[in-house]
Amino acid sequence: MVIKAPEGTRDLLPNEALFWERFKRTAADVFGRCGYVLIDTPIMEQTELFVRGIGEATDVVSKEMFTAISGENLKTLLEGGSIKAKSRLSLRPEGTAGVVRAVVQHDLVPLGAPPAKLMYAGPMFRAERPQKGRQRQFNQIGIECLGADDPAVDAEAIIMCMRFFEAVGIPRADMRLLLNSMGCEACRPAYRELVRSYMQQHAEQLCGTCMTRAEANPLRAFDCKNEACAAVMEDAPKITDHLCDDCRAHYARVKALLDGAGVGYIEDASLVRGLDYYTRTVFEVQVDNGMGSQNAIGGGGRYDKLAEEVGGRPTPGFGFALGYERCVLALQAAGMEFPEAQRCDLFVACVDDTTRTAAFELAQACRDAGFACQMDYQQRSLKSQFKLADKLHARYVAVLGPEELSCGVAKLRNMQSHEEQETLLAEVAARLA
Ligand code: AMP
Numbered sequence: 001m002v003i004k005a006p007e008g009t010r011d012l013l014p015n016e017a018l019f020w021e022r023f024k025r026t027a028a029d030v031f032g033r034c035g036y037v038l039i040d041t042p043i044m045e046q047t048e049l050f051v052r053g054i055g056e057a058t059d060v061v062s063k064e065m066f067t068a069i070s071g072e073n074l075k076t077l078l079e080g081g082s083i084k085a086k087s088r089l090s091l092r093p094e095g096t097a098g099v100v101r102a103v104v105q106h107d108l109v110p111l112g113a114p115p116a117k118l119m120y121a122g123p124m125f126r127a128e129r130p131q132k133g134r135q136r137q138f139n140q141i142g143i144e145c146l147g148a149d150d151p152a153v154d155a156e157a158i159i160m161c162m163r164f165f166e167a168v169g170i171p172r173a174d175m176r177l178l179l180n181s182m183g184c185e186a187c188r189p190a191y192r193e194l195v196r197s198y199m200q201q202h203a204e205q206l207c208g209t210c211m212t213r214a215e216a217n218p219l220r221a222f223d224c225k226n227e228a229c230a231a232v233m234e235d236a237p238k239i240t241d242h243l244c245d246d247c248r249a250h251y252a253r254v255k256a257l258l259d260g261a262g263v264g265y266i267e268d269a270s271l272v273r274g275l276d277y278y279t280r281t282v283f284e285v286q287v288d289n290g291m292g293s294q295n296a297i298g299g300g301g302r303y304d305k306l307a308e309e310v311g312g313r314p315t316p317g318f319g320f321a322l323g324y325e326r327c328v329l330a331l332q333a334a335g336m337e338f339p340e341a342q343r344c345d346l347f348v349a350c351v352d353d354t355t356r357t358a359a360f361e362l363a364q365a366c367r368d369a370g371f372a373c374q375m376d377y378q379q380r381s382l383k384s385q386f387k388l389a390d391k392l393h394a395r396y397v398a399v400l401g402p403e404e405l406s407c408g409v410a411k412l413r414n415m416q417s418h419e420e421q422e423t424l425l426a427e428v429a430a431r432l433a
Contacts, residue, residue, distance in 0.1 A: 008128070008136030015338035016328075020139065022339070023168060023324060024121045027141045030164045034156055036119040036143050041098035043123065044068045047088040052309050053097035055276025057216040064126040066091040066136075091125035096277070096303070096319050097310070099144045104312030108146070111313075115147035124321075133294030133326050142300070142321035146307065149316035151250050154281040154302060155257035161298055161320055162263055165285065170297070170330050176286045177264065180239065180271040181251040182219075184279045184304065187244035192218055194237045202232045222270040225293060238269035250280050277303040281318070287326075289333035297330055298322030340393060345371040345432050347389035348410075351382055351401030359400050362410065362425055369429035389415065398428055 005011055012020055028038065047067070054061050068089040069077070076083055092098055099118055103109060108116045121141040128134050143160070145153050158177070166172055183191060199206060199214040199221060206214075210221040210229050222233050243251065258265055265283070273282050282301030289295070300320025307315035328336075346366050348359040363373040374392055376385045382399070389397045398410040404422070412423040412431055423431055 006136070008130035008134075010135065010137075010325075014341035018341045019328075019338045020324065023327070024141065026167050027119065027121065027164055030167055031119045031143055031160060034117065034160050036117040036145075039099060039102060039118040039120055040122070041095070041102050041120065042092075043125075044089045044091050045098050045101065046086055047090040048085060049097050049101055049310060050090055050093065053100065053277060053306055054094065055217075057220075058276055060093045060126060064128055065093055066125045066127055093126045094124055095120050095122070095140055095142045095321055096144060096306070096317075099142075099319075100146065100303075100306050100312070100315075100317065101310050103144075103146050103315070104307055104310055109315055113147065115145050115153065117143070117145050119143045131294070133291045133323075133329055135325060139324035140321040141324065142319060144317060144319035146315050146317040149250075149302075149304060151253035151281070152257060153318050154250075154254045155261070157300070157318055157320060158254075158258065158265075158281075158283055159261050159263050161283075161285065161300075161322065164322070165297065165327070168327060168331065169334070169336060170287065170327065171334065174287050174289065174330065174334070175297075176266060176288075178268040178271050178284045178286065179255070179258075179265040180268055180282050181243055181247055181254075181280050182272060182278050182282050182301070183239055183243050183247050187242060187247055188239075188279075191237065191239050191242040194242065195219060195221070198236050199232075205229075205232050217276070219272045222272045233270060236270075240267070240269050247280055254281050273299060273301060277306045277309070279304045283320070285322075287330045289330050291326065291329055294326065296323070297326045342392060343372045344374050344389070344392040344394040345396065346373045346428070347385070347392060347394035347397045348373060348375045349382060349385040349389065349397055349399050350376065351399065351404075353379070354402050355400040355405050358405050358425070359398075362398060362400065362428060365425075366429045366432060369432075371429060371432050396432060398423075 050061050050065060056062060068091050073083045073087050099120060103116055123137050124140050125137050127136060130136055143157060145157060162177060165175060196214050196218040199218055203211060206229050207226045210224050213220040221229060271282055271284055278301040280302040284296050284299035286295045287297055298320055302318045304316040306317055348363045350356050350359045359375055363375050366373045394415055397413045397415060400410050404410055408425055409422045410425055410428060411420050412428060413420040
């Protein structure tokens with residue numbers, strides 16, 4: 001039986017792997033212009049980090065985390081024993097917690113220092129039910145800015161996120177930028193109580209999950225996909241009507257900066273996002289392209305308390321992550337195809353076996369001069385070597401026969417113009433340039 005990739009994972013075949021590399025490079029360029037630099041944290045972390053950072057009651061932590069366990073520890077557990085807390089590991093379901101942990105651990109934002117602006121790219125893991133646009137291993141690119149609570153950080157990052165999507169080719173007209181403020185520990189608790197009592201008044205119209213949520217975290221009910229629940233929650237009290245003065249001023253400044261930059265947004269008081277750590281600004285970018293509820297290509301927000309949750313000193317932060325696979329779906333819906341993975345400047349074709357060694361040496365000399373060269377390894381006929389060169393989109397083909405070899409030349413054919421010229425072997429590389 002053929003063994004396939006695990007459910008909810010996918011291979012990035014060469015053309016797509018090249019596209020992913022370019023995608024990351026574009027991010028490094030766009031984000032780099034705002035001062036963001038790359039950080040690379042482990043794919044697994046202590047489970048406790050996600051429990052404390054993301055929140056125990058979130059779907060991501062309570063249902064969707066993959067545990068990583070050594071064979072030895074698994075055996076201990078199966079035999080009814082227990083393992084140390086530091087051996088309880090999970091594959092990262094998102095990137096923020098790990099980056100904030102690294103910032104705290106390495107003191108990347110000492111007191112009085114400018115904010116740390118960090119970006120990351122790599123796989124995340126969530127044990128969700130796989131479907132189009134929802135995988136168990138997916139790639140995210142994200143940024144985190146730690147050490148400043150200035151609304152300019154929020155606005156700069158949101159604009160940067162939109163610029164990135166445009167730079168990779170997602171038309172602005174296809175994107176919707178949703179914006180909200182989630183308040184802070186001064187104003188959110190009272191608001192949460194308001195929502196809870198509103199939900200209790202409408203208990204018979206809400207689903208069981210929402211009513212359970214009403215206890216642990218009523219704001220989660222805004223995310224419920226059930227139509228009846230959505231209708232009820234539409235008339236729920238709006239957080240933006242209950243922000244404290246500081247949060248209202250922060251939100252107003254973010255909006256003013258976006259307005260000034262001409263970046264349009266839709267205020268959506270029901271945008272609460274699924275993770276516990278957000279305070280103040282949250283945003284999400286959605287596309288319309290038949291992806292149904294998987295239409296979010298990116299999102300994030302401010303998390304001013306997260307560093308403390310993982311044991312650091314108060315360090316306000318802002319971050320976002322975008323989903324690579326969902327961007328690909330959006331781009332493919334707009335007609336994008338992956339680039340050709342292989343570059344071929346020269347294909348060296350042999351007329352017969354007597355010229356193989358010279359062909360090998362010519363290819364090598366041209367590679368050493370910086371050109372991508374290929375040749376045949378399967379004793380194909382000259383005709384089928386030309387077919388192969390076509391398939392590889394070779395710019396030039398050098399034909400080497402016994403006659404050419406005796407004169408120290410090759411017939412060099414330009415595959416676009418079909419011009420052919422006898423060229424000294426020593427001058428082939430110069431001609432390619
Ligand atoms: P989140 O960390 O949930 O805010 O996700 C940020 C972005 O990652 C989303 O907007 C999606 O584009 C992407 N994403 C989240 N979960 C998945 C998943 N299971 N499969 C594919 N992409 C995902």
